[in-house]
Amino acid sequence: MLPAPVQIFACQNRTCRRDGSSTVLAELQSELARCGLSARVELQATGCLSQCGNGPMLLVVQTATGQQIWYDRVRPEEIPLVVRRHLIEGKPVTDMLYRAKHPKRSFPEWSPLPPPWHTSP
Numbered sequence: 001m002l003p004a005p006v007q008i009f010a011c012q013n014r015t016c017r018r019d020g021s022s023t024v025l026a027e028l029q030s031e032l033a034r035c036g037l038s039a040r041v042e043l044q045a046t047g048c049l050s051q052c053g054n055g056p057m058l059l060v061v062q063t064a065t066g067q068q069i070w071y072d073r074v075r076p077e078e079i080p081l082v083v084r085r086h087l088i089e090g091k092p093v094t095d096m097l098y099r100a101k102h103p104k105r106s107f108p109e110w111s112p113l114p115p116p117w118h119t120s121p
């Protein structure tokens, strides 16, 4: 079986949990399912990503290239935007990038996930 083209690591360790990471994870699971992407995005609840105090923290990895995009202080209501703009359109959400990892708010080339996917509510 081929690996999923995208992996998302959602920290569920103590500090991120205190800041609401379990709700972010649940929202991510349901949004990926709603968009038909569950089989193509490997979502992992992880331990500490060593960025405590900046969570909820998400790390999105493009499997083929190893490119990494970090998002900090993610709110559940931002998840649909991340899924649509980053995963489907291939444009990471600049305003949400974690400045410690993306100091110029820039990001590497990112390949959008090809259809099929669903974006209607």
Ligand code: FES
Residues within 6 Å of the ligand: 011, 012, 013, 014, 015, 016, 017, 047, 048, 049, 050, 051, 052, 053, 055, 057
């Ligand atoms: S607890 Fe989430 S980065 Fe450390």
